[in-house]
Structures are given as C-alpha cells and as structure tokens.
Amino acid sequence: MKTVFFICILLALARKSHQASFYRTYECVNNLCQRTARPLSFSELGDISSNNIYTTVAACRLVCSNTAGLWPLPTGSLETGTNYLGVHPSNFRFDMQDVASGARPFVSQSTNIFLDNLRPVCDEDCTMRQSTVMVHVKVNSSNLNLDWDTNEQYTLNLSTKGNNVTVIIVAMTAYGARHGLETLSQLTAPIITPDGGRGLVILDFAVIKDKPVFPHRGLLIDTARNFLPVTDILRTIDGLASNKMNVLHWHATDSQSFPLEIKSVPLMTEFGAYGLDKIYSAEDMAQIVMYGKARGVRVILELDSPSHAGAGWEWGESIGYGKLAVCANQQPWNQFCIQPPCGQLNPVNLRTYRVLRSIYKDVLEIWGHESVLHLGGDEVFLPCWNSSVEIISAMQERGMNRSEEDFLKLWGEFHSTQVQMLDQERNSNSISAIVWSSHLTSPDIIENHLDKKRFVIQTWVERSSPLPRKLLRLGYRLIVSTKDAWYLDHGFWGTTTYHTWRDVYNNRLSRQEGVLGGETCMWGEYVSPGSLDARIWPRTAAVAERLWSDPQRISTADAEPRLEGQRKRLKYLGISSDALAPEWCAQHPRQCM
Amino acid sequence: MVFSRKLPFKMRPSVLSIRIARMAGGVPSGKMRRVLVFLVLITGVLLIAMYAHAPTLVSLQPFTARSFKELRQHLVTFLGDNRSAEIPGVQLYEFLNDSRTFQSPWSWACVAGRCERRAVRSSRISLATCTALCGGSTRLIWPRPTGNIILGDDSTVFHLQQVAMITVNTSDQSVKNLLEHAKVIFLNNIKSLIKVPNSKGRAGVDNFVIYLSAPGTQGGAKLTLETDESYKLEVLPKGKLLEARITAKSFYGVRHGLETLSQMIWWDETAGRQGALRVISQAIIEDKPMFAYRGLVVDTGRQFFPIEELKRVVDGMAASKLNTFHWHLTDSQSFPFDSVQFPEMARWGAYSGDQVYTSEDVKEFVEYSRVRGVRVLIEIDSPAHAGAGWQWGAEHGYGELALCVDQQPWSSYCGEPNCGQLNPINEHSYRILEGLYRELLDLTEVRDIIHLGGDEVNMDCWAQYSNITAAMQAQNISDHHVLWAEFENKLYRRLIKANRDETPKAVILWSSPLTKRPYINTYFDPKTFVVQSWGGSNWPETPDLLEDGFRVILSHVDAWYLDCGFGKWRETGEAACGEYRTWQTVYNHRPWQVYAQQQISLVLGGEAAIWNEQTGQASLGPRLWPRASAFAERLWSDLPTNGYSTEENVYTRLAAHVELLLARGLKTEAVWPQWCSQNPGKCL
Known part of the structure; x- marks a missing residue:
C-alpha cells in the first residue's frame, strides 16, 4: 500500500515537471514549417516517429529548408543535412591546437561564450545526451585588432559518424x-523530448563558407538623452554578436548629459551626469569595451562636438577657465539650437581644447590608443556661435568676418585640432576619425575642411539623397545610416514614420568601394531601458542580414520565417524583441500575407 | 549630503571632529580638546600633503585639489532653506580622499511656481523635493483631483516603521478585509521609493498614523457603475504626530x-546623509472621478502575455485610478483560456501548452486587480474574431462550431489573418459560449457589466454556407445583419443564465454596422445595451447613438488606440491604424465637448486599447505607460485643454508620475530626454 502511495506521489511530481497538458507539433511542407492543427497529448508525445513531425519550430526549420534557418545567411557555399542528433551542452569538446597562440585565449573565451549561450536553451534539465561534438578550431593569425581591415571570414564543416x-x-x-x-x-535547436522534457539537437551535416559583404555593421545607442544601465548595454552587445554585427557606436554624450567618468576632469561628470546613479565609471566603460571585443563587437565611442555639447561643460567660468561651451541651456532654445537644451563648444577658448585633450587621454587609456573615435560634428548651429561676443571678436582679431564661410572654417579647424590632439596622444597619425555628415561635408566644400585620409563620413540622409554617391566620388569613405529606413527612433515624434523591419531590410547600400557599411541608429530621446530591446530588435537583426549577406533575391516574405527564428534565439539571450505579427503567423508561415 | 558611490559610511576626519565636539557638549575641554586639536592638525597635514602631490594647474590634468577648492568657493551659492544641511562644510574635502566620490552640484529652487536647476556648493534641494513643494495646487498628483485641493508647503521626514494604518468607522466586513490588502499595497508602494534601506535621517515626527474610514458602506466592496469612488484626504501635523485621514463611501474611494x-510621499536624496522619505505634512483633498468607467482593453488573443505581465498592467492602472481591465481574452488567432468544462478549447486554440491561463490564473488575477480597485471584465469575442480553439466540434459530433477557420484568401473572409467566425446556426456554439462565460463570470464575479465583443462580422464568410442561407430563408431573413443581431440577442439570453440568472445593467457591444441605425434601434434595447464606440472621433456613430439614447464607452481609434504607429505587419495592405498616438494626442482628446449637455450622462467613460498584433512580450509596459496614464487623467479629471497644446504643469506632473511608475517596477516609455524632467518648462 505504501509503495503504491509513493508511486502515486512520484507520478504526481513527474507530471508536475511537464506542466503542459498538450503539445504542439510542426511539419515541413514545401520547405516551410507549419504548425499541425491537432494538439498532442502527453501520452502521444512518445509516438512521434520523427516522420516529418517536430516538437519545435526551431528543430523543424533546421532540416526543413536548405538554409537551416541561419541568420544572417552565409554568403559563400552552404550545404546542410536533413537530420539531427540529440546532444547535451556538456558534450561539446574543443580542440584549439591549431589556433595561433596569440589568438588562443580569445578563442577559448569564445567557446565559453558559445556554451554559455546554449545553456538557457537546454541545461540541467536537458535530457538528450546521445552524441558528442568535437569542434576543431583553426586560426592562422594572432592579430586581435578589430577594425575595418579585420578578416572575418570562416569555413565550417560539420560531419557525423555514428x-x-x-x-x-x-x-x-x-x-x-x-x-x-x-x-x-544556430545549427542547434531545442526540442521537446518524448518524456515532455527539454532537449537539444544538432544538425548532422553542414558545409559553410562565409564572409561579410560590409566590414562595418553597427548599431548606434544614445546614453546622453536617457541613461541606459550597463546591463542593458551588455545585453545589446549579446544581440549584436548573435547577428554577427561588429560595431556598437556609443553616442555617449550630448547637450543633455555627460554620463562618463573622466578621472582627470571629474567636474565633467559631476555637472554632466543626470544623477550619481547614472554614471559610467572607468571600470564600467572598460567592461563594455572588453565585453564587446570578446564578442567580435567593436565599441566606438562618440563624444559629440562641437555641437551637441553643453552638459558637463558648465563650470569653466567658475574656476576662471572662461566659457568652455556657449549657448549652454540658453532660452528660447529654438534660436540657438535645434533641440533643447542648447550648447556648443567654444572654439576660441584654448581651455576647451585642453579639457578635450584630457578627456581624450582618459578614454584612449580605456579604449586603447589604436581605437577609432567618433567626433560627432553634426548640426553645428551657426547662429549660436554668431551670438557670442567672445567668438566674434576672436574671429575679428584673426581677420575673419561673420560670413557663413568663416564660421565653417572655424568649425573645420576645430575638427583638425581634435585630430592633431588625438595624434599626439596616440603617437600616430594614421588613425581615422568619424564625423557625421553636415553642412561641413557638402560635396562642394568638404575638401576644404576635412582630409579624406583622416575622416570617415557617417551619412544620415534620406535614401533619395545624392550625398553618399557624391562623397564616394570625391574619395571619402562612408558609413551609411539611411535616415528614412535605419533611424529606429522615427515614428514617435514630429512627422516621422516608423520604419518596419521590412523597410529596414529592403534598404540596400551601394557596394562601391569606400562604403564601409552602415548603422541603425537608436537615438534616445524617446526610448527608455524598458523599451530599448523592442525598439532595436528585431529591426537591427534585419539590418544585420543586409550588411553581412546583402542578399539580392530574398524577399521579406522569404526572410520572415527565419527572422521569427532569430527572434527566438534573441529571447534565449534575454532580449525580448518586438513582435512581427500575431504569433499565429509565426506558427503558420506565408499564411498571413 | 555626502555622496559616495562605494563608501557611503566612510568617516572623514573633519566629520569625526565635529562629532566629537558635539559629544563633548559644544566647547571641548581637557583630554577631549587635545584629541580634537590633534585631529585637526592631522587633517591639515594630510591636506597639505595632497596639495603638494597634485599636478600644476597648467597641465592637461586641470583639476588639482586647489582648483577644486577654488571651484567650490566660486560656485553660485544658493541661499535657500538650510534644513537638510546637517554637517555643513564637510563635503569640501570629499574629492581629496576618494576620487570615486562624486558630488552633484545641482540643486533645485522654486521660482515662480517652477523648479529651476542651479549649481550650489551646499544645502542642496533635490528635484523630487522641489517638485513636491513647488507649483500650488496643480502639483504632484496624477490624475489631478477634481475637488478642493489644499496642498501645504511644509513637509516632514519620516520612516516607514513609523507608519500605522488604522481602519475606523467601517462596519462592512468585506470592505474591512479589502482595506487590509490596500494597506499592504500602500506600504509596499512607499517601500518601493526607498533608495537607501534603513537610512538614518532624523525623522520630523514620532508617528505617522493613517486612519481609513468607509462608514455606511453597504455593498461598498463591490465595484459597480454606481459605486461612489469619491474620497476626502486630510493630512495634519499634531506636534510629533502626523495624522492622515481618508474618508470615503466605498472601499474604492479609500x-x-x-x-x-x-503620491504625496517621495524619496528626498538630500535629507540627512543618505536620504529619507518625506511627506507633505498639511493637506486637504476632495476628489471624485468625472467618469465612472475608466478602462483599458488588453488583447491576449494575438500574443500571449504571462499573467505576471498582466499584473504589472494592473499596477499601472491602480497608480492612475483606472478601474476596468477589459480582457480581450481570445481572438481568431488563439484561445489561451484553459476552460475546465471545455478543455478542448485551449488544446486546439492556445499557441502552446505553456501559453494558457488556467482558472487559478484568472482567479488570482481577479483578486490582484480587485484589491487595487480594478474590475476584470472578460470578453470572448464572437461571432467574428473567433476561430482558434473552435475546431474540434465535428470530431465530437457537434458539427462545425466555427466557420471559415484559417480560410484563404483571408482577405475575402475576415479583416485580418487568420479567419474564423462562429457558426450562427449551431446551438452547440451558443451552448459552449454560455459555458465559457459561466466559468469566467464565476471567477470574476463581475455580474453587472458583460462584454459580448460583436464587431467586424464578415458577411461573405457566412454567405458561403448553403445551410445558413437555408436557415435564413426558413425564417424569412435575407439580410445577414439580422442573422448577426439574432446571434447577439440569443447569446445575451444565454448569458443571463450564465450570469446566475442575474440581468446585467450593461451589456457592451463593440461598435459595428450593427450598432448603426436602423439595426441598433430595431434589435437592441438602450436600457441594457451599451456600445463601445471605436470609430474615428468625428464619425457620426457616437452622436447618433447618444441621440437614440444609448449609453456609450468611447475608444476612438484616432486618439486612444495605443497599438497604432508600428507600420504594417503583413506583406500587403496598409498599416492598420495610422501613426503613433503620442501621450499629448491621448491627453488632449475630449470628444464630449461637442456632445449635447443632456447626453453627456450617457457617456459612461472611455477605454484606451492595446491590440497586440505587433506587441512583443516586453513591449506591453512601454506601449501603455505613460500614455494610458495620460488617458486616465482625461477620464478622472477631464481638465480643460487649451487647443492642442498641453499645459506645462501637465508635463511636470506626468514626468513625476513616470518616476513613480518606474519606482514601482513598471516599464515605461521615455517621454523626453531626462534633462527635460530636470529642467521643468525648458523643453516646451
């Protein structure tokens, strides 16, 4: 009697661990994974004889199409198997004997990250153990520089014996x-095992040759308009890595706030941060840079200047440094800038450069002296400088007038001075800086102000604008952020409209030499830590495939089921992306056209 | 006053000397004096040593200790209220001891009813404190009270442990029970504000006693359309005792x-050394809502949201006094309700075995909502918007319960994929609907208001079926609208049975061709039926309904649909409902301004809507907040609007309300850069 009682309890407990009272299945129909109409009961779960019936859409997708559901699509050859095997995360072994010694710690870390990312899919409760996976990694170069010249190609061969x-x-x-x-x-997938538990499977065959089309594949985040906690930034890097994106463009400061700890100039932070709990310490910054690098993501810091600067620069006069920034917080704001609060650095105050140089020194210490900085350089509002007696008289002393040309000269010199200071700090004059397209980068005058060997231009104009083409013709290198497709903040203010993932995906860049790549831009005025993930994802995944694969003949309708799959992968990384459509449509591809 | 990120308790020599001086009773003598002199000397030596090691001013490291000190002296001094400065002057040396210690120079001062940010060297006033005390009667509370508001300018520091909550003059036992829950919720809300647990700031009072009373509240535990939600709140200092009294006629008022x-309590980071809770210490507020029905419709048919996510929605509703969670539980895409009587519904209709709401889930959610003043109104949409979950009829010998399920091309048979519409000539469909409603009404116990759904029926779907045509001919019906109207009335009669034979006071239908003339007047009784009007605000449907004596709930798509603005989610066609509705659009919508005065009483209230075709799981919060908060003030306070511009105090209060929601763990959207919150009035 007692035994029966115990068995009952055990059964009850066992039943409890399989919470669902029914299960969904998927079948492969015309290379698409469709949900089957009929639900399965627990007892029927064991009867699936893998006859084209799958317990998860991910496992189905692995074998149902010839792309294995990969995102972004490989650009070279791609062959994949039609079967999978059960595996457990602890059954992966890595052989790194053929990894160049300088790269070995990095690759070793990559394998740890690989396993860490598998664990949320299937861990202690993962019941499949049948196969072992031996991964041989070969890396020729010890060079760990991550820049526009980094060779990111790889080949992957997967085969199975027993x-x-x-x-x-x-x-x-x-x-x-x-x-x-x-x-x-991405060649693994979760499944539901015959006993209702979780399992992991791996494809049994693959030959993949792959390399990116564009070397610069980025996302901009803005921590100046609204602060983003470090964990949100790290999670965003996870998402970028999962999509083989390689740049996080960190627009860290603006006229609203200066959240960075600058050890040599702590007043920048004290005046500039929104609060003492909204500061990135030097350690935080180092962590973000390291975390990104380990995931193939280069963190490019932007300290916007000379415009979009004000917060953090207010203290100059109080210690006899004069005005470091002009028009700071000036009202009525629309006479001195395009967005409140106003603020523009003072280009005729030598102390401004001195402070800038202190800041550069500090951040290069963290980022490394080889790293590229984004100088900002957009939206200088000339009436602001023109309203400053100090600036006007300094210009007059130099024999300049108050013509537009003179102000542009002042602006151009500002950037040249920045580059000189950076060169001195780095002891090198070969590293480029990035600036936004602006008045100063108009094709007819840009060559008077910005050296094409030293400045990369990030254009942020509409698809229809000829600017990128013209700058390319002049020989400038470009990063493209098509405003009416890749600005993720649009649709929430003014007359802008929201760009759907389809708009994002369909925006193609010129493959002409000089186009380094592109970036989606998550400007921060109207986004909070709470809405960040959904605003960035899955749209930045869509751009990732555009920049890595740049497929020519894949429509959004073709891409949608794979993108749904990528959303699920992001979910395992803790990223809740926005929905593309009712979940029914994800379960029934091509039926919601 | 001392801000150290790593070492909040680090005792500085100068702090110590002041402490010792205090212990010795003002003028130190003897041994104590020698200790003090020694400490002062040591401090001096340390400072000089640091000066000597500091780089010179002209280097690229511009901030030496000396220049830092100079800076502190040169900075604008704000000679404001000095009460929060306990240890003046000490913070000058913070920077020397620990480079990780930041000190904010920013303080806020009330100038002409607006908080202005300025740099000071001591006696900082926090933004929260300034905001709480600046701006007359239009400050702080969201939604703004509609009756007398007297908000004093004094505030006092208190500790959570000093709060006592006492129920008085309340006889109704169920009201008393609910109040016990409300007390816990209140204390948790206050607790959520605390940034430094057990901070040692000196309290201005010994006790903070809150008396709650709901005298003569027969039935005050039940939320109905007649429930008196008004309340009176008084806060009065009595020496070392702070007293608050809340009097109301129902649990909901209290x-x-x-x-x-x-909302009159905040965390003052500049109180004491680590910050403290502060409360306005003198106030009288009389308040009641302008509209009785203040709702939010949340769709769990297009996407599934775990019950915990739905509870967060209720938290946000409670914070802005919304009172109806209209649960659009099912749709043609999925049927997540795991019915006890009809388990086949979820088996066939839920997205997966993990994406279901059990009756326990629903019950728990209903209780969670009730104690927060929110009723849960369930809608199982029919006859259209129903397909998933209804596919099992034929197999069980019940015939086709739903028609056109997943039929293609969908655009011929429904408004959006996937299609599905109940079979109007199958009695089993009605029987099952009745059973489902019975189960759900027993769980929610909301018996006076019932929502039938009833929108967007596609005539071409039904017209395909010859047996339907035959049944219509047998009754001499040629118009499918009549068939539809009969469906609703038949369902209504069954729902009275499902409602334990209680006739509801309001049976709600979504607006549709059926709620237009002549059908509405022919088939529906204005004493019973209420129309939820979701068309454009300038459509004639609402004025017509009012003229015909129907009560309405307003959900105008062009103002209160919070799902719009995310573009089209299909390959073809247009985006469903145009651009994103900003919180200002939501807020400024006052459709009743153009209605005849005598008809306004027919407007029960309004509902903002979140349809979830394109809402990811984590997006629900930011899609709703603070726009649904803006909506809530429109319905509770209905403040006049000045054309399409929104008053500055609304921006300021909303920014403070967002901070409150964040403190309570909600995910909200950013309404602007935080700079704008810190500089009231400067971003308009």
Missing part, C-alpha cells in the same frame, strides 16, 4: 572563428 | 485616497 559529430572551423582571425561558433550555435 | 497619499 554518434560522433566533428566540426572543423577554419578562419584567418579569432573574429572569423567567433563567427563560425555563432553559426554553429 | 483606495484612491491611499493612492493620492502615496
């Missing part, structure tokens, strides 16, 4: 190997 | 009063 899966990832650099591991993780 | 009181 229960032994062998994977060979070959890359020039550690970053290529990292991308290969990212692809490998 | 609850709203507590909500208001909680």
